[in-house]
Amino acid sequence: MQEFNLEQMVQNLEEQIGDKLRTVRDQFFIVLNIDKSELRSLMFKLRDDYGFNHLANLSSVDYGEEFELVYHLYSIPANDKICVKTRVVRNSAEVDSLIEIWSTADWQEREVYDLMGIKFKGHPNLIRVLLPDDFEGHPLRKDFVMGGR
Amino acid sequence: MQTDIYRVNVGPIHPSTHGGLHAEAVMDGEIIQDVIVHLGYVHRSVEKIAESRTYQQFVPYTARLDYLATNLPVLGYCQTVEKLLGIEVPERAEYIRVIMAELSRIASHQIAIAATGIDLGATTGLMYGMRDRERIMNIFEMTGGQRLLSSYIRIGGVAADIPDDFIPAVRSFVNDVPQMIDEYNGLMTGNEIWAARMQGVGILNPEDAVKYGVTGPNLRASGIAYDIRKAEPYGIYDRLDFDIPTGSRGDSLDRWTVRIEEVRQSGRIIGQALDNLPEGEIIARVPKTLKPDPGKDIYHRIESAKGELGYYIVSDGGNKPYRLHVRAPSFINLMVLPLVCRGGVFQDIITNIATLDPILGESDR
């Protein structure tokens, strides 16, 4: 791990990965939009070369035809932050598991699988975590029919 | 000697699982081989509820995430929405928020202290912790109207100005904090039986702690001085002077002492906030319907009593969040429970659950 600044890092990454990486800067984060095939290698680079050792948040959003997976990474103690997003199509919602890179991805991926129904390739124990095992459907999908009052 | 492995279900109904936690212990005699954690007994689909509530309506739901530190999750959510909409919070409100947030942190830690006390058999420790916490509850009742889930912090500020007897009550509480800590230390920390039950139990080394995303007092007990109030200050924390207590061994005793020290530091913070409490507005001018720009998303995090509490909100331009995700520290901290329990004896499960201090309302959401 060497001294770096975020802009430089983004440049390096863009050079290395090419058109599969699209960088957007918003008010709060530098967002790296990555093709899902490159997700694992990008994450390895971010952790090993740039010290993003803290996967703070792993979340997913339903955009109709596609799901978006959102990773918020921080580095301890350097305190840099970056956001990585990747998209998967609804019908074959599967993405590489990051459990090898950050163990914390374990339950967070299980949660995403549980509530959004995205599968994680390489996850050793991909079962529901919050809902009962016999639950049908994935409630955070927008087409989930809610009952109740 | 050949022995069979057997499984004991600690929870979901068990005196010391702090709610509906179900830890399935795989045991070889008294030695723990593994712990399998089953969650979801308190799952209330908060994230789905958020999608059908307006930004303001969701505020009381956040209070029910970490119900022992009720103002902290509310603060985190309100700050996230404020950041998303670019709302400036008045100075006075920021100070009141800090006071309420730190009081909540103390309340949560006192529950941790009290519950650890009873989990380890020191029933009297429970009563002393709860007794002191009751004073905070009175302060919450005075300001927010409710004792446990006060729903006092609002988007843009706080719901109402502090009442007249608020400052004396908080001051006297803060002044008594060192005395309370002495009592906890005298009754529990200094006790040899206590120390023997905690020292070297449930060791979490710093590498594992970071790898597993553990945050809050549990991470600091492993020796990493990482506190979001210092690392990425929100509100007015950059103007306040306080220390980050850390441990060295990462065992249960460190987690316990770090919490006790944090109570002291929170007391310091409240004292400073009271000293500098400015006059002025308590809530910003917030439109009746909040409509952030479509497609905007934000991840904002605060240092909750349990660790890094983050909210990820995606807006579609409507008055309701398109997607809201809560990064619950208890959920992620619980992931290390099997790791810290392995190889210990059965009673260590109880110690470890107590000192990891999960709150199931938050972890199950």
Place this chain on the structure above:
Amino acid sequence: MNGQGLIKGLGITFKHFFQKEITEQYPDVMPQLAPRFRGCLQFEFEKCIACGICVNSCPNNVLSFETEKDENSKKKKLLSYTIDFQHCMFCNLCAEGCPKQCIYFDHNFELSSFKREDIKMVYLRPAEMDMREEESTNGQEQQESKEQKQIDAMQKALQKNPGKVLSKILEQEEDIIILSELMQSDEKTAGKIAELMVKDKEKAAKVAAGFVNKAKKNRAKTETAGEGGDAND
């Protein structure tokens, strides 16, 4: 270590053995509730203007109401108001939004009931409200309420600055002081004077003078009585 901690712990519990208990003696002694305490939700039908802010702000669909459009005044008329209290989160969002303060929390916290149906509170439109509305079409009530408002304002003014207001009907400063003292101790007097001042100033002056005279007499009496008592001793 080596037992010192154990002995210290014993010392702490021993000390507490003789300390005062902190138990709240509910229900023998009712707890002291803070003014902002949120107990049971209360609704005042007559104040409500059926704006619907409370219903819209409730996160958990606790509140609901039925309205009817009044054909004459083209105002919304509230028919019934339902509080399904079992779902209430006590968040105070309804009460904060209400422009008329007609929904609020009182201090009653003993909310348990035997049946689920008993939790639901339904407020129906009281019959006398319709009757009063008919009267108001004659314009009588409007005037009445206008007058009442004036009287209220006058009373407030009297309380705030009695000297200035009373100088309109009384001339001597001594009398003004006596009367303002009297009004502070007796709200009824203040109300009467305020009412008269709005309706009939001359009468007000007479009554005020009467009050002052009476007060003077009383004072004289007590003074003499006090003196007499001293003499007897």
Place this chain on the structure above:
Amino acid sequence: MEALFVNLAAVLSGWLTSLGLSPIWADTVLLFVKWIIVITIITLNIIILIWLERKVSAFFQERLGPNRLGPFGIFQTIADAIKLLTKEDIVPSAADKLIFKTAPMFFIVVAVMLYTVIPMGQGMEVINLNIGLLFFISIGSLSTIALLMAGWGSNNKWSLMGAVRSVAQMVSYEIPLAFSLLGVVMISGSLNLQDIVAAQGKLWFIILQPIAFITYFIAATAELNRGPFDMPEAEQELTGGAYTEYTGMRWALFFLAEYTNLVAVSALMATVFLGGWQGPWLPSWLWIIIKTYGVILVFFWVKWTFPRIRMDHLMSFSWKVLVPVSLGNILLTGAGIYFCRWMGWC
């Protein structure tokens, strides 16, 4: 006052012989009466003790404790007893029924048997046994079997864990318990409890045998399954340990037995270390009650202050600390006695 009960017994036995009963039958009837009195005293004591423990623990925790029923809530225990008696008696379907049902009875019988030898005053005991102390220790250790029966019979993992723990614990603590009493026996030269009391006429054995007193106190706490050694129950860990499956009166019997044991052990402590029934001014039977309750209050105090010890620490504490210390105490006592004789002091 002093000889009140002794005289009563003499009157009763005289009356019985006057009825034409042979002396041996009169003695048997008298024994029976004594037993009934002992059981009544035990029950009364327990009603008071349960109330006392709740009250004392409440005061330690700045609470009020029971205060609704009767003055200072003293009738609370009776109300609880009625509640427990009217509760449904649930026997788990998978339980070993015979063992499950007999365990609480066995426990209480063993506990009551301890009172046979305790001198409750001058000349006041059920039987004046010349191996009283030995009897007490050996009967006391039988309660282990009751707990094992309860744990095994319940057919529940928590119960079994509690039972196994308690067996391990009680067996290990029996040794320092007996060893710490040996010092006293060596000085007094007798296993008869009345003789031991008489030997303390000048000096209480707590002063001659302070180490034995402390080791006995710790070992007795463990024997009684009281905090900080309440392994068999351990609500916060084993949800109730050996008693998890018990309800109603069966459950209550366990607690009756525990308190019965508590009184017995405290009375033995008062007898062996605190001069027994001896004391100025007051009658002897009042002195033993006062001393016993003093010891019980210390037990309460310890329980409501300390956290529960861990199982492995508990075992190693017994074998690595208490056993060597109590053995050392015997050596020291022996040396002391030898030294005394050599010096001609005794």
